[in-house]
Amino acid sequence: MMDVLSNISLGLGVAATFQNLLYCLIGTFLGTVVGVLPGIGPVTTVAMLMPISFTLEPVSALIMMAGIYYGAQYGGSTTAILINIPGEASSVVTSLDGHQMARQGRAGPALGMAALGSFFAGTVATFVIAFGAPPLAKLALQFGPAEYFSLMLCGLVAAIVLARGSIIKAIAMVVVGLIFGLAGSDVNSGIRRFTFGVQGLADGIEFVALSMAIYGVAEVIVNLEKKDGAAGIAGSIGKVLPSWADIKLCIPSVLRGTALGSVLGVLPGGGALLASFSAYTLEKKVASEPRRFGQGDIRGVAAPESANNAGAQTSFIPMLTLGIPSNPTMALMIGALMVHGITPGPRVMTDRPELFWGVVASMWLGNLMLVVLNLPMVGLWVRLLRMPYRMMFPAIIGFCCIGTYTINSNVTDIAVMAAITLFGYLCLKLDCEPAPLILGYVLGPMMEENLRRALLISRGDPTIFVSAPISLGFLIAAAALLLIVAAPAIRQRREEVMVE
Amino acid sequence: MPFTLSRRALCSGLAASALSTAPAFAEDFPTRPITMIVPFTAGGAGDILARVLSQRLEPIWGKGFVVENRPGAGGVIGAVATAKAPADGYTLMIAPSSTMAVNVSLYKTLPYNPATDFIPLAIPARTTFILVVNNNLPVKSVSELIAYAKAQKEPLAYATAGPGVPHHLFAELFKSMTGINMQQVPYKGSLPALQDVIAGHVPLMFVDLGPGATQIKAGQVRPLGVSTAQRLKELPDVPAINETLPGFDVASWQMISAPAGTPRAIVEKLHRDIATIMRDPALQEQIDKTGMSPVPSPSLDDLQAYVKSEIARWTDVVRKAGIEGTM
Numbered sequence: 001m002m003d004v005l006s007n008i009s010l011g012l013g014v015a016a017t018f019q020n021l022l023y024c025l026i027g028t029f030l031g032t033v034v035g036v037l038p039g040i041g042p043v044t045t046v047a048m049l050m051p052i053s054f055t056l057e058p059v060s061a062l063i064m065m066a067g068i069y070y071g072a073q074y075g076g077s078t079t080a081i082l083i084n085i086p087g088e089a090s091s092v093v094t095s096l097d098g099h100q101m102a103r104q105g106r107a108g109p110a111l112g113m114a115a116l117g118s119f120f121a122g123t124v125a126t127f128v129i130a131f132g133a134p135p136l137a138k139l140a141l142q143f144g145p146a147e148y149f150s151l152m153l154c155g156l157v158a159a160i161v162l163a164r165g166s167i168i169k170a171i172a173m174v175v176v177g178l179i180f181g182l183a184g185s186d187v188n189s190g191i192r193r194f195t196f197g198v199q200g201l202a203d204g205i206e207f208v209a210l211s212m213a214i215y216g217v218a219e220v221i222v223n224l225e226k227k228d229g230a231a232g233i234a235g236s237i238g239k240v241l242p243s244w245a246d247i248k249l250c251i252p253s254v255l256r257g258t259a260l261g262s263v264l265g266v267l268p269g270g271g272a273l274l275a276s277f278s279a280y281t282l283e284k285k286v287a288s289e290p291r292r293f294g295q296g297d298i299r300g301v302a303a304p305e306s307a308n309n310a311g312a313q314t315s316f317i318p319m320l321t322l323g324i325p326s327n328p329t330m331a332l333m334i335g336a337l338m339v340h341g342i343t344p345g346p347r348v349m350t351d352r353p354e355l356f357w358g359v360v361a362s363m364w365l366g367n368l369m370l371v372v373l374n375l376p377m378v379g380l381w382v383r384l385l386r387m388p389y390r391m392m393f394p395a396i397i398g399f400c401c402i403g404t405y406t407i408n409s410n411v412t413d414i415a416v417m418a419a420i421t422l423f424g425y426l427c428l429k430l431d432c433e434p435a436p437l438i439l440g441y442v443l444g445p446m447m448e449e450n451l452r453r454a455l456l457i458s459r460g461d462p463t464i465f466v467s468a469p470i471s472l473g474f475l476i477a478a479a480a481l482l483l484i485v486a487a488p489a490i491r492q493r494r495e496e497v498m499v500e
Numbered sequence: 501m502p503f504t505l506s507r508r509a510l511c512s513g514l515a516a517s518a519l520s521t522a523p524a525f526a527e528d529f530p531t532r533p534i535t536m537i538v539p540f541t542a543g544g545a546g547d548i549l550a551r552v553l554s555q556r557l558e559p560i561w562g563k564g565f566v567v568e569n570r571p572g573a574g575g576v577i578g579a580v581a582t583a584k585a586p587a588d589g590y591t592l593m594i595a596p597s598s599t600m601a602v603n604v605s606l607y608k609t610l611p612y613n614p615a616t617d618f619i620p621l622a623i624p625a626r627t628t629f630i631l632v633v634n635n636n637l638p639v640k641s642v643s644e645l646i647a648y649a650k651a652q653k654e655p656l657a658y659a660t661a662g663p664g665v666p667h668h669l670f671a672e673l674f675k676s677m678t679g680i681n682m683q684q685v686p687y688k689g690s691l692p693a694l695q696d697v698i699a700g701h702v703p704l705m706f707v708d709l710g711p712g713a714t715q716i717k718a719g720q721v722r723p724l725g726v727s728t729a730q731r732l733k734e735l736p737d738v739p740a741i742n743e744t745l746p747g748f749d750v751a752s753w754q755m756i757s758a759p760a761g762t763p764r765a766i767v768e769k770l771h772r773d774i775a776t777i778m779r780d781p782a783l784q785e786q787i788d789k790t791g792m793s794p795v796p797s798p799s800l801d802d803l804q805a806y807v808k809s810e811i812a813r814w815t816d817v818v819r820k821a822g823i824e825g826t827m
Contacts (some may be wrong), residue, residue, distance in 0.1 A: 047542035047569070050551050054786075144701035185574070188686050190606075190827035199611065218758030219666070322698075323714055325691060332543040338710060339552065341789040345714035374556040408572055449688070456685045457657050457702060 011357030027064035028366045031071020042072040046332045058340040065333045073312045076461025090273045090308040093280045096301030109242040111378045114305040120260040121306035122367035123376045125313035126261045137321035138264045145453035150474035152447040157478045169432045177440025209417040212400040214434045218424030221391045250302035257306030265311030279307035299405040363483045537593040539578020541571040546594045556777040575599040583617040587761035597752045599811035605818040606664045608825045618757035620799040622774040625792035626753035629727040642709035642744040649680035653699030659693035659705040670706040672821035710791025756782040
């Protein structure tokens, strides 16, 4: 305990120097900007700044890069709420209720709640890292292919629970998502699947192309159909900040989201994404009026935003303690540190305590800066919505094309986006929710990889999934979730029978 | 492949060679920013190397130096983009041995020819691999591992960063030289694979020095041998696999190249300038720290010969592993 406190004060001493505060501010500001701008993400930004980072102190470099990373998480939710374009997979859920709120003229409270929830989650996650990094890192090591497979399976079942409306449609969308995820090079043999000889499809369907098509362009088409021109985006801004009633309503959601995000974020690969999806599902399950979810419930913004920010923060644990990056941005940070002669890994905490604790402390300071930066900006962002829709939609389509192209500088991705737009439009017309599709698309390939890896290791013996205790736990949880979904359906059918 | 170059590239190539008759041309070069294509996403070894080099080359050339990531299809998309780029010295590529020497036998069809579509300019760095095993595996040396593997009924699993990458090929070479039976378990990248070796989900792997060194020094995995014929100065106690298995001497490398048809004067200038910065001890130290070993620049003819000999060598390994034309 005393140890941790003295370490935190060491960290604050490092992070609160004028120079490091400045780099933290630069990082969080740049992060917010690239998070808001579609088409340039944290990976590109960190890559471009890398040569500059060689000339900085390693601590300052890492503080700045970390700021870009979590700052972008903040900024990403802004576009998800305002124009329904989730720039990152983890903000897909935010757009469900967030964008509905914007349409009802409550964009201000949605953005404000996202910022406050994220700040709270960021603060808690900082302490989770400070106190729990070494044991949590050990937990992450327990996760082998079998455990990952069962976790993903559990996540997919949750995706079906998550959907509103017809369960059959939700299952269908998950399956379509899985099929989309199959395209590309097979992980075991490198053989091309469903690429039809197109080089640009060799790595599969680009996530950004898929999400921009379904959430961005298809949505524009649906809006244009409506004769009233304004297409549902409210003319009035509404209050800029969430009311006290809103905040009170959200406190439990933020707490649950933070807890889920802090734990799931530790798992390398997809942790933050699973966190936001499962936080949303959990809220829907515990809420007294679950029907309001998907129609602009502020809790549907608060919980996933807290979860993905907490997850973004705790995903630094495997990087700092094991040297294992959870995503490409972190792989870049490791690269930059290596040029300074520091390889993140088990020895960083003991060999370079000022680096480890300085970065941890800077995260809290950075989160504070983000709130200060973002709350006044909320009014500005919201004013964007006043723009007539006839001017908005060409801009949205333009941004979607630029955003999709810049990921890989690959024209095929734009063609893919156009094709999926048609499909997405059809889905919206048929009232099929796209969120399960996105989750199926993201989790499917990871599930397949881990399934095949686990079976390669066990020489084809499927009992590996039930003999590992953690894996067994997730399988039981998945089965329980399925029962929860099935139960009301059974009850309903019984009631129908009774009525007849 | 004579006609894969686009007409545009051909025209500008002709224009460039017409210009190169003027002796002042190479002296003036470059007059605008040079683009270095990295055929992988940001953050990989070649990408980091390109960004480190850009810092040194910008002051010499007095022009911008743009690192452009063109990822996709295991480096094929970036390589094709480079091969089709105007051969004027303003588009270069930094690509690993897989792009330049391995894919040609591994892929059923490869839309570029590594031996004829590029002019190699430098091999700034190569990466040594280390054979590591989980701490609980009861083997302490390469010969013990061979004996252990031969005593097992089931083949030993080994982790790789994906099919066809050096991690895979080095292990296949090890297999064919020792006659032991091993089964590949592919991951997406070196670090997740290493994580599972540390945790004991997979018993062993060939890991690149960068991610491997820290974990070895921290005692998280046990090193059995290095892939090059000489021991590494970072890990002086780790023997070379070569000491047990004569003839085992492999490493992956990063090569800078220009599209075929780039005027000789410009090629010579680029080669000379890169060789100059590579002699700087400060740069060598910087490359060392990223887990790669700087390589002194061989002559242009030696580079060309090296690519040909590496293609022949890896074609043989790929064939023996039974993965020729599978991708």
